[in-house]
Amino acid sequence: MKLIVGLGNPGKKHENTRHNIGWRVVEHLSLHLDAGELVKNEKFSAAISEAKLGGEKILFAEPLTFMNASGKAVAALKHFYKIELEDVLVVHDEMDFAVGKFAFAKDGGDAGHNGIRSIIDALGSDVFARLRVGIDRPKPPLKKEDYVLQPFDMEEVPTMELVKERTSEAAYDWAKQGLTKAMNMWNGV
Numbered sequence: 001m002k003l004i005v006g007l008g009n010p011g012k013k014h015e016n017t018r019h020n021i022g023w024r025v026v027e028h029l030s031l032h033l034d035a036g037e038l039v040k041n042e043k044f045s046a047a048i049s050e051a052k053l054g055g056e057k058i059l060f061a062e063p064l065t066f067m068n069a070s071g072k073a074v075a076a077l078k079h080f081y082k083i084e085l086e087d088v089l090v091v092h093d094e095m096d097f098a099v100g101k102f103a104f105a106k107d108g109g110d111a112g113h114n115g116i117r118s119i120i121d122a123l124g125s126d127v128f129a130r131l132r133v134g135i136d137r138p139k140p141p142l143k144k145e146d147y148v149l150q151p152f153d154m155e156e157v158p159t160m161e162l163v164k165e166r167t168s169e170a171a172y173d174w175a176k177q178g179l180t181k182a183m184n185m186w187n188g189v
Contacts, residue, residue, distance in 0.1 A: 001057045002175050003083045004029065005074055007092040007115040009149075010064050018135040019148040021160070022091040022115075023062045025133065029168040030060040038062055044080070046073040058175050059083075068114040071122025078123065088128040089174050090119060091167065093148060097134025100159045102167050103187040105130045106179055129179045133167055 006026030007019075014020055030038055035051035038060060046061045059081060063073035078088060092115055097103070107127045110117035120126045138147030152160050166189075174182040 001059060001081055001083055002053075002087045002089070003059045003061060003074075003077055003081070004089045004091065004171055004175065005061045005063065005070075005077075005119075007067060007070055007090060008062060009066050014149065016151045017149050018152060019067060019093055021093045021133045021135065021164075024164055025091045025131070025167045025171065026060050026062060028164050029171050032168060033058065033172070035060055040064065044073055044076045046077065048077070053172075053175055056175075063115075068118055070115040071118035071120070074119045075122035085123065085125055085127045086129070086179070089131060089171060090116065090128060091131040091133065091171060092116060093135045094132035095135055095137050095144065095148075097132060097136070099134055099136045099152070099156050100163055101134040102163060102170065103132055104170070104174065104179060104183045105132055106183070129174065131167060131171055131174070133163060 004026055006022035008023035009019055027038065030049045033051035035049035038047035038049045040047045045065050046063050049060045051058045061073060061077055063070040065072055092113060106129060109126060110120055138144055170182060170186040173185055
């Protein structure tokens with residue numbers, strides 16, 4: 001079984017913000033693989049859906065906690081379903097990448113991302129795959145914490161719609177072929 005987690009914040013006001021790009025990617029992939037809409041599950045503090053890919057079950061999840069507590073849901077799902085760390089992919093926003101850029105990463109620190117920090121703390125390990133989706137950096141005097149809670153600019157929206165499609169394809173390739181092949185196929189595209 002594989003687990004693909006999209007990071008974001010709950011609530012209508014956060015729906016289309018930069019911080020919620022992980023949710024949007026996972027929702028798109030879940031629908032594309034006929035898993036349907038993600039359904040709220042209080043037991044896991046997440047919305048989840050399932051699909052089969054080549055006989056293997058894929059679990060899609062959106063933690064329903066705020067970003068800085070995402071680890072609670074990820075740890076609960078991982079432990080309940082007995083998912084190995086190498087079978088976990090976390091899709092999240094990345095300020096170190098320009099809008100439109102994305103790449104897989106294998107393990108490593110949190111790079112200042114509160115959602116990733118929470119997951120590392122909850123799992124006791126940083127050995128899980130990440131799909132980092134570029135949202136760019138704020139221009140001063142805008143603070144990072146305010147910037148990530150803003151929607152994409154109108155001129156960025158078409159790019160992000162394409163990125164949502166491409167990152168969904170990349171996550172699909174990760175689930176089907178593993179991290180190394182997915183990195184070789186998608187990093188640098």
